[in-house]
Amino acid sequence: MSRYNAKEVEEKWRRRWDEARCFSVQEDETREKYYVLEMFPYPSGKIHMGHVRNYTIGDVVARYKRAKGFNVLHPMGWDAFGLPAENAAMERGIHPAQWTYDNIATMRAQLKLMGLAIDWDREIATCHPGYYAQQQKLFTAFMKAGIVYRKESSVNWDPVDHTVLANEQVIDGRGWRSGALIERRKLSQWFFKITAFADDLLEGLDSLERWPDKVRVMQRNWIGRSEGATVRFEIEGREDRLTVFTTRPDTLFGASFCAVSPNHPLAAEVAAGDPAAQAFTEDCNRLGTSEEAIETAEKQGFDTGLRVRHPFLPNQSLPIYIANFVLMEYGSGAIFGCPAHDQRDLDFARKYGLPVVPVVLPDGGDAASFEIGTEAYTGDGTAINSDFLDGLGVEAAKRAAIDRLVEAGQGESTIQYRLRDWGISRQRYWGCPIPVIHCPDCGPLPVPEDQLPIVLPEDVTFETPGNPLAQHPTWKQTTCPGCGAAAERDTDTMDTFVDSSWYFARFCSPRAEDPMDRKAVDYWLPVDQYIGGVEHAILHLLYARFFTRALAKVGHVGLPEPFAGLFTQGMVCHETYKDPDGKWLFPEEVEKRADGTAQHLETGQPVVLGRSESMSKSKRNVVDPQAIIGTYGADTARWFMLSDSPPERDMEWTDAGVEGAWRFTQRLWRLLTESLDALAPKGTAVPEALDGPALEMRRAVHKTVQAFGDDLEKFRFNRAVARIHEIANTLAGFKPGDDGGRFVLRESLELLVRLIGPMMPHLAEEMWLQLGHDSLLAETAWPQADAALVADEHVTLAVQVNGKKRATISLPVDASEAETQELALAEPAVQKAMDGKPARKVIVVKNRIVNVVV
RNA sequence: GCCCCUGUGGCGGAAUUGGUAGACGCGACAGACUCAAAAUCUGUUUCUCGCAAGGGAGUGCCUGUUCGAGUCAGGCCAGGGGCACCA
Numbered sequence: 049m050s051r052y053n054a055k056e057v058e059e060k061w062r063r064r065w066d067e068a069r070c071f072s073v074q075e076d077e078t079r080e081k082y083y084v085l086e087m088f089p090y091p092s093g094k095i096h097m098g099h100v101r102n103y104t105i106g107d108v109v110a111r112y113k114r115a116k117g118f119n120v121l122h123p124m125g126w127d128a129f130g131l132p133a134e135n136a137a138m139e140r141g142i143h144p145a146q147w148t149y150d151n152i153a154t155m156r157a158q159l160k161l162m163g164l165a166i167d168w169d170r171e172i173a174t175c176h177p178g179y180y181a182q183q184q185k186l187f188t189a190f191m192k193a194g195i196v197y198r199k200e201s202s203v204n205w206d207p208v209d210h211t212v213l214a215n216e217q218v219i220d221g222r223g224w225r226s227g228a229l230i231e232r233r234k235l236s237q238w239f240f241k242i243t244a245f246a247d248d249l250l251e252g253l254d255s256l257e258r259w260p261d262k263v264r265v266m267q268r269n270w271i272g273r274s275e276g277a278t279v280r281f282e283i284e285g286r287e288d289r290l291t292v293f294t295t296r297p298d299t300l301f302g303a304s305f306c307a308v309s310p311n312h313p314l315a316a317e318v319a320a321g322d323p324a325a326q327a328f329t330e331d332c333n334r335l336g337t338s339e340e341a342i343e344t345a346e347k348q349g350f351d352t353g354l355r356v357r358h359p360f361l362p363n364q365s366l367p368i369y370i371a372n373f374v375l376m377e378y379g380s381g382a383i384f385g386c387p388a389h390d391q392r393d394l395d396f397a398r399k400y401g402l403p404v405v406p407v408v409l410p411d412g413g414d415a416a417s418f419e420i421g422t423e424a425y426t427g428d429g430t431a432i433n434s435d436f437l438d439g440l441g442v443e444a445a446k447r448a449a450i451d452r453l454v455e456a457g458q459g460e461s462t463i464q465y466r467l468r469d470w471g472i473s474r475q476r477y478w479g480c481p482i483p484v485i486h487c488p489d490c491g492p493l494p495v496p497e498d499q500l501p502i503v504l505p506e507d508v509t510f511e512t513p514g515n516p517l518a519q520h521p522t523w524k525q526t527t528c529p530g531c532g533a534a535a536e537r538d539t540d541t542m543d544t545f546v547d548s549s550w551y552f553a554r555f556c557s558p559r560a561e562d563p564m565d566r567k568a569v570d571y572w573l574p575v576d577q578y579i580g581g582v583e584h585a586i587l588h589l590l591y592a593r594f595f596t597r598a599l600a601k602v603g604h605v606g607l608p609e610p611f612a613g614l615f616t617q618g619m620v621c622h623e624t625y626k627d628p629d630g631k632w633l634f635p636e637e638v639e640k641r642a643d644g645t646a647q648h649l650e651t652g653q654p655v656v657l658g659r660s661e662s663m664s665k666s667k668r669n670v671v672d673p674q675a676i677i678g679t680y681g682a683d684t685a686r687w688f689m690l691s692d693s694p695p696e697r698d699m700e701w702t703d704a705g706v707e708g709a710w711r712f713t714q715r716l717w718r719l720l721t722e723s724l725d726a727l728a729p730k731g732t733a734v735p736e737a738l739d740g741p742a743l744e745m746r747r748a749v750h751k752t753v754q755a756f757g758d759d760l761e762k763f764r765f766n767r768a769v770a771r772i773h774e775i776a777n778t779l780a781g782f783k784p785g786d787d788g789g790r791f792v793l794r795e796s797l798e799l800l801v802r803l804i805g806p807m808m809p810h811l812a813e814e815m816w817l818q819l820g821h822d823s824l825l826a827e828t829a830w831p832q833a834d835a836a837l838v839a840d841e842h843v844t845l846a847v848q849v850n851g852k853k854r855a856t857i858s859l860p861v862d863a864s865e866a867e868t869q870e871l872a873l874a875e876p877a878v879q880k881a882m883d884g885k886p887a888r889k890v891i892v893v894k895n896r897i898v899n900v901v902v
Numbered sequence: 903g904c905c906c907c908u909g910u911g912g913c914g915g916a917a918u919u920g921g922u923a924g925a926c927g928c929g930a931c932a933g934a935c936u937c938a939a940a941a942u943c944u945g946u947u948u949c950u951c952g953c954a955a956g957g958g959a960g961u962g963c964c965u966g967u968u969c970g971a972g973u974c975a976g977g978c979c980a981g982g983g984g985c986a987c988c989a
């Protein structure tokens with residue numbers, strides 16, 4: 049028989065699966081469901097190796113669970129809104145919709161080449177009105193439920209492009225596209241009240257047992273819950289008070305100043321009457337929020353001349369500064385400074401000559417001599433110099449201080465979060481329009497449901513900078529749903545993270561007239577296994593968790609957590625190449641030599657080999673999946689993706705590795721074709737007596753079936769692959785002598801084919817056909833190992849003398865300790881190592897090991 | 903600065919969770935087949951001493967717990983990731 053022709057065979061089976069509609073699913077209350085989902089792709093143009101890895105892993109899970117009898121939902125869609133489409137429009141004059149749908153068509157075709165077990169009937173694209181119309185309904189429902197609100201906030205404003213930029217789009221204080229100096233501007237924007245769910249999102253993490261710890265830790269830190277106290281300082285000579293949040297109310301007696309953010313109302317008030325203060329706050333704001341600016345900026349303050357009264361010491365007062373390191377966004381935008389026990393406060397106090405009074409004594413320290421030098425003491429200890437707190441530990445002192453604050457009406461215990469509400473307004477075209485009408489009299493009102501959807505106008509221009517929606521001559525003009533007067537639409541669109549915060553729910557009923565069909569989501573949700581890159585560990589996954597809670601609140605779903613299981617796969621890396629001028633080169637431009645050096649294929653110039661890095665267009669270290677699939681077939685690409693590296697770790701893409709995978713597919717095919725003449729007929733019963741090599745072979749295969757299943761359950765695909773190699777090696781050396789042997793050969797091959805089905809589905813189907821089956825392997829149940837064959841009859845165990853292996857012995861499973869010991873001591877090598885000395889102790893661990901201590 | 907993860911052959915990685923370290927693959931070397939090449943097949947491949955039989959060392963480093971440590975504990979070192987003026 050000829051070599052395996054991947055191209056022909058793969059095409060054939062993809063057609064068969066399509067024709068049989070294998071992967072279309074419906075709700076079926078009589079069957080247990082399993083929802084596998086990989087993070088849907090952004091249609092950037094072409095699929096990359098990261099997609100191949102992601103969807104291969106998901107497809108193995110989907111096909112395996114299907115074979116196990118689950119009703120498997122495995123859908124695909126497109127995260128299709130976003131800025132790159134607008135950039136393409138500006139650069140090449142293509143309409144964003146055109147660009148996006150073209151890319152989707154290309155990428156869909158590429159994904160189909162992979163042979164994924166996907167229900168394509170459920171395909172969705174977030175840029176399609178059928179999707180974002182539903183999202184607008186959700187927005188208005190959230191508005192009514194009080195989960196959405198409008199607030200003025202300061203944003204990064206690009207004065208050249210007339211747009212708001214995300215922090216990541218501001219580089220060294222300049223817009224990434226325009227290069228213009230970014231201004232801070234106040235804009236009214238829509239916010240999702242994610243902070244209302246902060247505690248619930250935090251607690252929910254504990255229930256996510258099938259999530260990586262790493263992701264849970266990252267989310268926990270991001271939410272950043274801090275317990276502490278609010279203190280309301282009386283301001284001398286005024287009626288109002290200065291509200292401050294602190295996690296260390298126990299250090300109040302060490303307070304030597306208060307400070308407010310340059311954006312604090314009090315700072316604004318002072319600045320209004322004092323040009324020097326005005327100049328200072330403006331200076332602070334100019335520095336902006338870029339990381340480097342923060343890193344290098346010195347602590348600076350401006351004394352307002354105002355003073356607050358100490359809450360526990362009526363005769364003492366503290367100065368109020370405006371300080372550049374106090375954030376308006378966290379707490380109340382004001383702090384009290386205790387220099388002795390906070391490094392930042394200490395730096396500030398030293399600079400402005402403020403007192404440094406230690407109020408926490410480290411354990412074992414001496415109160416009389418304890419002094420603070422250049423380092424604040426932030427550890428545990430006992431309160432000193434603190435009146436009624438003296439002698440208490442930090443925790444007890446915190447409680448006592450809070451009790452006293454409450455008694456005096458000057459504060460209370462408070463919980464603060466680092467998490468901030470989610471601003472979703474974007475001044476861009478290619479996104480979901482925010483369904484709100486602004487009326488001069490009635491204010492902002494949700495668009496009534498019967499007027500939804502608000503569809504994006506197609507006739508927009510990208511020639512002038514700014515938001516095309518705002519510039520459209522007529523689109524925004526409408527009437528107020530409240531009073532009927534002329535009013536304007538909100539011209540902002542939603543952050544694209546909103547689109548991806550509920551798509552998994554839409555997949556349950558992708559064509560429903562409402563955002564979702566409650567019966568369908570109740571059946572399918574939660575996603576049993578979600579798979580994607582760890583780069584989404586915080587934002588996307590947190591937003592989706594928040595969104596699900598919000599959906600529950602408005603009655604669309606009945607559960608808080610969208611993803612019961614999460615798997616974060618590693619990246620695909622490749623060596624990097626540079627020519628002598630330092631220009632990056634594509635792998636296909638480089639020829640590697642046997643001696644480890646490399647040269648440029650066309651010019652013959654030497655090539656500098658760089659370290660392996662995550663594949664990226666900018667470093668050109670990319671390999672095109674379509675080319676690989678064209679050369680070797682999808683099964684080979686899938687197999688290589690699963691080999692060697694554990695899926696959670698970064699993997700290295702190498703030519704040698706792919707070729708190895710390709711050789712193995714050929715080897716499997718040869719193994720089958722060369723065995724066909726020696727097989728027992730299909731359906732032959734298990735022979736009554738099997739012994740010798742045939743029995744050994746049969747045992748080995750059944751053990752593989754058992755172990756392979758365990759590996760898949762635990763996402764240990766690389767070990768599962770290794771087991772297939774092992775059993776293929778064993779099978780290649782197996783010679784079926786008699787009818788028993790012929791039976792075992794058939795059984796072994798059939799089991800092998802069924803195991804590789806989820807990983808190399810096309811090859812497996814073809815082999816299944818060659819083995820004489822007319823049913824689809826995709827519709828065949830997962831094999832069950834025979835428990836009697838999996839259990840060992842004999843074990844080999846090591847014999848150690850003083851912890852050093854000296855021999856191995858073989859004996860029946862569960863042999864008695866006495867028997868084991870006797871056999872172990874009888875080994876010549878053991879006797880030699882004991883050197884004539886008597887055994888002081890012999891440790892026998894049944895079926896494991898013997899250790900002789902002399 | 904704070905939090906988290908990872909260190910095993912030339913390389914990717916296994917190791918029944920405290921019990922035979924290096925499965926499986928890649929690469930390399932030797933051989934078979936071939937006019938030749940490719941493909942395929944058979945060996946060898948942690949380091950080290952030795953012709954061999956056989957010994958010794960070995961999972962980033964140090965200390966400990968244990969009959970026994972890649973695995974557990976403590977302390978270092980190195981690499982990676984996340985957060986970061988968060989009061």
